[in-house]
Amino acid sequence: MLREVGAPLVVEDVELAPPGEGMVAVRMAATGVCHTDLSVRDGTIPQSLPAVLGHEGAGTVTELGPGVTTLAVGDHVVLSWMAPCRRCFFCLAGQPELCEHGIDHAFAAPYGTANGDPLWCALGTGTFAEATVVPESATIRIEPDFPLEMAALLGCAxxxxxxxxxxxxxxxxxxxxxxxxxxxxxxxxxxxxxxxxxxxxxxxxxxxxxxxxxxxxxxxxxxxxxxxxxxxxxxxxxxxxxxxxxxxxxxxxxxxxxxxxxxxxxxxxxxxxxxxxxxxxxxxxxxxxxxxxxxxxxxxxxTDPARDIPRAVTLARTGALDLERLVTRRSALRRDQRRVRGHERRRGRPDPDRVPPTSDEASERSGE
Ligand SMILES: [Zn+2]
Ligand SMILES: [Zn+2]
Structure with a gap:
């Protein structure tokens, strides 16, 4: 999580509120790291803090809030940081990527607490965590045999x-x-x-x-x-x-x-x-x-996530999209790691000691 703009990310235990009306709890299986996370960290994108970053992930539904009708506990889902309302001008014009209310939930209320402080969810997704709570409309159900680690990449990149x-x-x-x-x-x-x-x-x-x-x-x-x-x-x-x-x-x-x-x-x-x-x-x-x-x-x-994420799953199954090729390294989110040093340039092998990069990759400016 990010406690202050520009600070290194830290790993802490937090309390998430149970899912409210129209919300679902998801146990995260995997997340990608996107340049936009760095933009939140360096303050380019405003965000109430402390906040859990990460906005491209996939996992398993563990709990349904009241009024959720399209999901069941145990469903595998990709998370979309844009949760289209399907009712505003832009959604009705066929441009759900511009939905006026697509990330309202990220600013509406804290979604938990961190050491007693109100905890926020960056871009309404908060995938750099073992679990998150998101709107039903931010989830896209996928078949259970599709690898969640690869599915995570479909949420943004x-x-x-x-x-x-x-x-x-x-x-x-x-x-x-x-x-x-x-x-x-x-x-x-x-x-x-x-x-x-x-x-x-x-x-x-x-x-x-x-x-x-x-x-x-x-x-x-x-x-x-x-x-x-x-x-x-x-x-x-x-x-x-x-x-x-x-x-x-x-x-x-x-x-x-x-x-x-x-x-x-x-x-x-x-x-x-x-x-x-x-x-x-x-x-x-x-x-x-x-x-x-x-x-x-x-x-x-x-993107219309409801249309394009299932399409991407199909393209990945046929080999037309090669998701494995997009993975440059893997790392774990370690519970015992309180402070995380960023920026190492090691590629091509798993590095279990690292959580997602945090520091001067922002200066690299070479794409999300
Ligand atoms: Zn992104
Ligand atoms: Zn909308």
Whole structure:
């Protein structure tokens, strides 16, 4: 849990309230770590504290609050941090990812206590824990034979990255795609581009190891963001035009501007990364007209969790999505670990002594 903005995460025993009206208790099996957790930790995303972080997880329903009708104790569920109300303007317009009330429950009331202090649930999900309490509408039931560890990734990274490509950008077979930022969401976008039939998938990152991961996830070309010239590379492999679709999965004005430069005339620029409120993107007005590029944001990959998470399960079962490829390391949440040191760069093997990373990965800014 996070007790103060910028502080290391700490492990504590907490008391969760029993599930209220329309809420369910879930025993967590696994959680992913997303860049947005770091944005909560560094104060970019406001949050009442102390709070349990984590918002992409899966587990087993253990208790139903009054009025819950679609779940039973023992059901396996993926948690969605967006819990669409299905009644507001945006839900009715078919954009549940923009639901006006989708995370109201995160701010409504503390969901437990930590050492006597009111305890909050970041993004209304709180998956960095053995258990959580969420609205029924934040759960998507999955078949019991689907591995919960893999299912955890479907709650944010996979649907955000794949959805940005499929739902927001609308990539068609034979098109060309560039992805800036190869963290979990960026790699999911690379897989989404492969799934959509893109013939050129150019992955861009500052870190060479992430480019290797991008290749493993289906990138056809890679280019280093700092040493090389991604725009020149994109032009070389697209007959001088630039890519049909450029996706920014970092959250900086400089990389949004780079995505704009990567896209061909008439192409799309899709912003997936969560940038700061005072970081202003600059695009020449003449180019906005004459180059006719479509610049658009993609919240949660334009995902309807009730539609897209079951779809992702099916795609993973067929092998069209390779969830195991998105896992760079595993670690345990250790009860006896009171203070957690962050930032170690070890990959490729399980490390049971670590809980999810906490520290200066925020400065890495290379995708969620
Ligand atoms: Zn996330
Ligand atoms: Zn709504």
């Amino acid at each position: 996979v649907v955000t990255g794949v959805g940005a490509v499929v739902n927001t950008a609308g990539v068609s077979p034979g098109e060309t795609v560039a992805v800036i930022g190869c963290g979990g969401v960026g790699l999911a976008a690379v897989q989404g581009a492969r799934l959509a039939g893109a013939t050129v998938i150019l992955a861009i990152d500052r870190i060479a190891a992430k480019l290797d991961l991008a290749i493993a996830n289906g990138a056809t070309h890679t280019v280093g963001a700092s040493a090389d010239d991604p725009v020149a590379t994109a032009r070389e492999i697209t007959a001088g035009r630039g890519v049909d679709h450029a996706l920014e999965v970092v959250g900086l004005s400089s990389t949004v501007e780079q995505a704009y430069a990567l896209a061909r005339r008439g192409g799309t620029v899709t912003v997936v990364g969560a940038g700061a409120g005072d970081d202003v993107v600059s695009i020449p007005a003449m180019s906005l007209l004459a180059d006719a590029k479509r610049v658009q944001g993609s919240v949660y990959g334009g």
